[in-house]
Amino acid sequence: xxxxxxxxxxxxxxxxxxxxxxxxxVFWLQPRAxxxxxxxxxxxxxxxxALATIAQMLIMSVNDLDLAMGTFVSFVACVTATFLSEEPFxxxxxxxxxxxxxxxxxxxIHLRNLPSIVVSLGMSFVWAGLAxxxxxxxxxxxxxxxxxxxxxxxxxxxMAIVASVVIAVVAHFIVMRSSLGVLxxxxxxxxxxxxxxxxxxxxxxxxxxxxxGVFAVLAGISLVGLTTSADANIALxxxxxxxAGVILGGGEFIGGRISPIGAVIGALTLTLAGSFLSxxxxxxxxxxxxxxxxxxxVLALRLLLNRLENRDKRx
Amino acid sequence: MTFRGMLLASVAVACAAMPVSALADTSxxxxxxxxxxxxxxWRQAMLTSWDKVTGEAVKAGVVAAADAFTTxxxxxxxxxxxxxxxxxxxxxxxxLNAASPTALNGAVKEACDAGIIVVSFDGVVxxxxxxxxxxxxxxxxxxxxxxxxxxLPEGGNLLEIRGLAGVFVDDEIxxxxxxxxxxxxxxKIVGSVHGDWAQDVAQKAVxxxxxxxxxxxxxxxxxxxxxxxxxxIAAAKRPMPVIVMGNREDELKWWKExxxxxxxxxxxxxxxxxxxxxxxxxxxxxxDGKEVKKDLVVPFLRIDQDNLEQNLxxxxxxxxxxxxxxQADAIKVIEGAK
Numbered sequence: 001x002x003x004x005x006x007x008x009x010x011x012x013x014x015x016x017x018x019x020x021x022x023x024x025x026v027f028w029l030q031p032r033a034x035x036x037x038x039x040x041x042x043x044x045x046x047x048x049x050a051l052a053t054i055a056q057m058l059i060m061s062v063n064d065l066d067l068a069m070g071t072f073v074s075f076v077a078c079v080t081a082t083f084l085s086e087e088p089f090x091x092x093x094x095x096x097x098x099x100x101x102x103x104x105x106x107x108x109i110h111l112r113n114l115p116s117i118v119v120s121l122g123m124s125f126v127w128a129g130l131a132x133x134x135x136x137x138x139x140x141x142x143x144x145x146x147x148x149x150x151x152x153x154x155x156x157x158x159m160a161i162v163a164s165v166v167i168a169v170v171a172h173f174i175v176m177r178s179s180l181g182v183l184x185x186x187x188x189x190x191x192x193x194x195x196x197x198x199x200x201x202x203x204x205x206x207x208x209x210x211x212x213g214v215f216a217v218l219a220g221i222s223l224v225g226l227t228t229s230a231d232a233n234i235a236l237x238x239x240x241x242x243x244a245g246v247i248l249g250g251g252e253f254i255g256g257r258i259s260p261i262g263a264v265i266g267a268l269t270l271t272l273a274g275s276f277l278s279x280x281x282x283x284x285x286x287x288x289x290x291x292x293x294x295x296x297x298v299l300a301l302r303l304l305l306n307r308l309e310n311r312d313k314r315x
Numbered sequence: 316m317t318f319r320g321m322l323l324a325s326v327a328v329a330c331a332a333m334p335v336s337a338l339a340d341t342s343x344x345x346x347x348x349x350x351x352x353x354x355x356x357w358r359q360a361m362l363t364s365w366d367k368v369t370g371e372a373v374k375a376g377v378v379a380a381a382d383a384f385t386t387x388x389x390x391x392x393x394x395x396x397x398x399x400x401x402x403x404x405x406x407x408x409x410x411l412n413a414a415s416p417t418a419l420n421g422a423v424k425e426a427c428d429a430g431i432i433v434v435s436f437d438g439v440v441x442x443x444x445x446x447x448x449x450x451x452x453x454x455x456x457x458x459x460x461x462x463x464x465x466x467l468p469e470g471g472n473l474l475e476i477r478g479l480a481g482v483f484v485d486d487e488i489x490x491x492x493x494x495x496x497x498x499x500x501x502x503k504i505v506g507s508v509h510g511d512w513a514q515d516v517a518q519k520a521v522x523x524x525x526x527x528x529x530x531x532x533x534x535x536x537x538x539x540x541x542x543x544x545x546x547x548i549a550a551a552k553r554p555m556p557v558i559v560m561g562n563r564e565d566e567l568k569w570w571k572e573x574x575x576x577x578x579x580x581x582x583x584x585x586x587x588x589x590x591x592x593x594x595x596x597x598x599x600x601x602x603d604g605k606e607v608k609k610d611l612v613v614p615f616l617r618i619d620q621d622n623l624e625q626n627l628x629x630x631x632x633x634x635x636x637x638x639x640x641x642q643a644d645a646i647k648v649i650e651g652a653k
Contacts, residue, residue: 030403030404032403032404032405033403037429038403041399041400041402041403041425042399042400042403044399045392045395045396045399137483138415138416138417138418139416139417140417223392225421226395226421226422227391227392227395227417227418227419227420227421227422228417228420228421228424228442229417229418229420229441230417230418231391231415231417231418233390233391233415234391234392234415234418235392236390237388237390237392237393238392271396274393274396275396275399275400275403278384278397278400279400279403279404281382287387288387288388291387
């Protein structure tokens with residue numbers, strides 16, 4: 001019993017530890033960040049990234065990969081800044097349709113046995129095209145309520161932290177505690193045994209994709225809430241950020257091994273790494289490399305601990 | 316002293332100190348440059364000018380610091396994070412060349428709310444609390460036709476070389492050129508090609524359209540395309556029209572050769588990358604307590620027959636003619652806007 005707990009704990013401990021170390025370093029470099037406003041400024045752009053990371057995590061939990069995450073979030077941002085604020089009914093309809101398309105992608109990928117990377121790469125051009133059609137030039141206006149929610153100032157902890165915790169808890173309950181979540185992770189772990197047990201893998205995959213669509217839609221809406229307007233290219237970086245966030249947070253590409261809380265922590269760590277490097281005054285030419293170095297260090301750490309864990313098991 | 320007394324005393328000190336800092340003293344102020352891209356010669360020149368001018372200003376004690384930051388990737392979300400970091404770092408003003416005119420508005424608003432002056436230039440932002448130093452691209456196009464109308468009073472056919480299709484700047488300059496043609500109806504645009512602001516693309520495009528054109532008197536351009544047009548026209552052995560240049564080094568060099576050989580006359584116009592230094596001085600003036608209108612217009616850099624040599628000598632090989640602005644220039648621009 002003790003052993004299994006510690007394996008899960010290790011999985012979560014490394015991302016949490018890296019976040020804590022980075023946060024400590026940022027506070028040391030920039031004491032001003034150690035305040036309500038400071039924390040909000042450090043983390044508020046991490047909220048949409050965290051949501052996109054959860055979406056990517058859901059897709060990865062069924063052993064797929066979504067390369068359209070960035071363009072899809074951009075598309076949602078464009079819908080939010082145009083239709084959702086001018087004709088809310090129509091806007092909601094479009095977003096619901098987009099989630100339905102995601103579910104359908106899951107169905108098509110499963111039925112035709114297509115590689116998800118190829119399908120999502122193709123879809124990324126579709127989303128990018130639609131986004132440009134909606135907003136040929138940057139603009140639009142965030143709906144008032146989205147802006148209000150994203151700039152709320154709750155007592156005790158800033159909005160960015162509260163939102164991150166809420167996202168982590170909700171995702172944890174959906175993926176780790178609900179029967180649907182168990183099913184989805186089962187598909188990633190051992191598809192055949194889930195099938196033999198009488199479950200519909202098709203439905204599970206469609207549900208995972210639909211849920212991912214919902215989280216990605218939330219990412220787009222929250223992003224517009226922060227930026228106040230949209231741009232067809234606003235979130236292109238999210239594709240790689242979301243994948244990196246899942247992996248940093250203790251997830252794996254295959255096997256349905258994922259951790260929602262870890263994913264949110266991973267997204268926060270990635271955002272913080274950017275600020276840390278900028279506070280360090282590292283030249284921009286080196287920043288991408290340095291960001292990569294942080295990723296590699298964390299992953300190496302995990303590999304090391306995984307190996308220790310395995311050796312323990314073998315004993 | 317009681318705590319309350321201490322509080323009152325410190326308030327009094329703060330009040331006494333405030334008017335002093337609002338007046339003509341920016342020596343303790345820190346200004347940051349937030350830049351979204353550094354991948355071409357124009358942006359490189361922009362950053363070099365910034366370093367040079369602000370370096371001197373810091374040494375002279377005009378401001379405490381003027382640090383330049385460039386995002387690793389040309390993405391609005393990354394630049395928004397960069398701006399938020401600058402707020403945390405305690406800068407008093409942010410000079411901004413934005414990746415998107417709208418997607419940074421949230422971050423810019425946060426900066427304004429934190430009492431930070433935001434001055435955007437070149438890539439300006441639409442957030443009302445920020446200052447904008449915009450380029451009047453329309454006027455840049457119109458002035459070309461105006462120059463030609465003086466040079467060629469009888470008018471004639473014009474070839475228009477446009478920039479990158481679908482980019483805002485291209486539409487603006489072209490609109491200005493068409494406005495100019497309306498104003499001087501002796502000119503007629505007989506052909507229009509996209510040169511993508513690059514010499515090789517322009518040369519190919521012009522070579523392609525030339526056989527179908529009647530005799531042309533002038534070529535109106537957007538910068539970066541004049542040399543290519545000249546090469547194409549020379550290769551077709553057609554009489555050389557008046558080609559308006561765009562301040563690139565190869566264009567100026569060709570012009571100089573032609574001027575020496577056959578007294579060729581034209582003019583050249585573009586935006587100086589040193590506009591970053593103008594934005595710096597405007598930010599400094601605002602910190603100084605000057606009343607400055609939110610929308611300012613950058614003068615563009617025009618090179619004429621008589622100051623060609625002087626400008627060519629100052630331009631680096633492969634670069635763009637540049638001008639670095641002084642505090643006095645900024646004051647002039649600010650006064651001009653009132």
